[in-house]
Ligand SMILES: Nc1ncnc2c1ncn2[C@@H]1O[C@H](COP(=O)(O)OP(=O)(O)O)[C@@H](O)[C@H]1O
């Protein structure tokens with residue numbers, strides 16, 4: 001009898017394969033980074049072929065490391081960086097263009113044009129999709145590809161060109177590729193395209209018309225947990241593909257936030273706070289997204305409010321790769337601890353404009369409050385603090401929208417190993433921050449979705465038993481100090497607005 005479930009986590013910076021046991025513990029893990037391609041300022045691309053090759057490699061490596069036979073694996077779940085847009089040929093499997101990554105800002109002008117054409121402005125499609133017009137979502141990226149890649153629109157209309165986010169691309173390749181690969185996505189990923197109607201949970205003709213997207217290129221929308229088919233590729237032959245979730249929704253599932261009002265924040269490349277709002281759609285009036293949280297087979301959809309922050313851990317990488325101030329991401333801890341505070345410096349990482357709750361495509365990064373006193377230690381501190389302040393802005397918007405105060409926050413993602421950041425986060429939110437035993441919640445959520453579909457786990461109670469606390473950070477900061485820091489942040493963020501002419 002199979003003892004494990006595998007998850008493929010196709011993230012912004014790397015692809016991971018993680019194998020879990022029934023207790024949700026990691027049995028084996030393999031990871032490979034892929035290249036970040038920056039063809040112009042503001043543009044971010046990935047090579048889809050490199051990502052598919054890495055996917056095969058990490059699956060094979062995870063099996064070798066864990067000494068796992070195919071019979072050991074009950075099912076595989078997929079989770080992915082959301083919104084990143086790829087278009088490929090149904091017959092050859094070749095991509096027409098590099099994938100356009102969620103952080104890419106090339107559609108900034110399209111955002112302005114679409115917003116100017118309607119009195120609702122950036123909120124033109126919000127009622128139907130839960131999303132403001134922004135460079136972030138797939139619809140405009142796909143339009144850009146159709147308008148700029150020669151021959152693509154004709155192929156798309158003929159049904160020869162297929163669109164997908166990374167989940168769709170990976171599943172199509174895993175299940176046969178040009179030889180009958182399944183062209184599908186799940187409802188959480190579809191909710192990030194700005195082409196799906198949140199009320200009907202189907203592709204919406206009026207949205208497709210507005211963005212001039214041929215319906216023939218779109219994948220089928222399916223629940224997040226269901227047996228879709230089996231792997232044909234030799235790395236996991238015959239194993240059921242049984243779960244798909246966008247990575248932030250997967251983390252919500254992995255954190256077992258199944259009750260309305262439960263929330264988690266994932267600190268990776270960006271930072272994404274999701275609160276389960278139950279089976280009713282809850283529109284946001286405070287700059288958050290309304291999105292699909294998950295849909296388990298034959299059960300109603302659950303929705304979430306989301307506060308998306310584009311740049312969090314990516315700022316640590318920028319300090320490492322672009323300025324060379326640190327050698328490894330983990331070095332930021334010691335550098336930030338070499339000083340007592342930020343020395344008056346604030347770093348607003350509006351590299352891709354600002355997402356929630358501001359939605360300013362024209363914002364760009366600023367460092368404010370510099371004096372001759374400021375050292376690289378203060379800058380390191382400002383870098384970490386930027387993630388915490390952005391989270392505070394999102395939490396306050398969430399509290400206003402949901403009409404409740406956050407009592408505690410469950411956290412996960414690559415940055416939560418940083419104690420300084422987590423303590424500062426708790427201080428700035430003035431509420432406990434809870435790090436669970438298993439912080440690989442994204443992959444775990446995808447494994448849960450797949451495992452539930454094949455009966456490996458029987459229900460939410462099995463999953464809740466797997467969740468436990470590793471560490472709780474309690475707030476210690478005086479209110480006067482908290483207010484002073486937030487005032488500084490507020491001034492800094494306003495200075496980032498309106499930088500780019502659009
Ligand atoms: N000790 C640390 N302190 C702060 N940030 C860190 C630390 N270790 C890793 N990071 C950041 O965490 C991010 C990686 O998190 P991860 O969840 O793997 O990201 P993703 O899933 O978006 O690829 C990187 O941006 C990295 O800079």
Ligand SMILES: O=P(O)(O)OC[C@H](O)CO
Pocket residue numbers: 010011012013080081082083102246247248268269270
């Ligand atoms: O791959 P991550 O963890 O950076 O997550 C990216 C988000 O899904 C973008 O919406």
